[in-house]
Amino acid sequence: xxxxxxxxxxxxxxxxxxxxxxxxxxxxxxxxxxxxxxxxxxxxxxxxxxxxxxxxxxxxxxxxxxxxxxxxxxxxxxxxxxxxxxxxxxxxxxxxxxxxxxxxxxxxxxxxxxxxxxxxxxxxx
Numbered sequence: 001x002x003x004x005x006x007x008x009x010x011x012x013x014x015x016x017x018x019x020x021x022x023x024x025x026x027x028x029x030x031x032x033x034x035x036x037x038x039x040x041x042x043x044x045x046x047x048x049x050x051x052x053x054x055x056x057x058x059x060x061x062x063x064x065x066x067x068x069x070x071x072x073x074x075x076x077x078x079x080x081x082x083x084x085x086x087x088x089x090x091x092x093x094x095x096x097x098x099x100x101x102x103x104x105x106x107x108x109x110x111x112x113x114x115x116x117x118x119x120x121x122x123x124x125x
Contacts, residue, residue, distance in 0.1 A: 009061075013084055016060035021045070022053050026076065029063060033073035 016022055025039055040050040054074055057063040061080045065072050 013060045013062060016056050016062055022057055025053060029074060029076040033075045035071055035073055
């Protein structure tokens with residue numbers, strides 16, 4: 001799996017995913033390949049508009065097209081999505097580590113505060 005580090009490639013991919021129609025196309029393709037006609041069915045936009053959305057997704061390398069006789073099915077490019085996920089995960093993992101460290105500090109402080117409080121109670125008794 002290749003980590004996407006090129007800012008231009010990231011920009012293109014995230015701009016492609018910023019549109020709700022394109023996200024719905026990606027969601028549909030996650031269930032399997034589909035033609036432009038099949039992808040256009042749930043939308044109240046022209047097939048030409050759907051084709052333009054697919055072109056944007058192709059430029060971002062999120063989808064590919066193949067030729068199957070008269071059909072030109074559109075396929076999801078899972079490797080590209082995995083690369084985007086890996087890019088996001090590197091930052092998620094950093095944040096999770098920071099939260100774990102903060103949790104450890106808070107537990108340590110709570111344990112020390114608990115010892116101090118129970119020590120005060122025992123001297124008052």
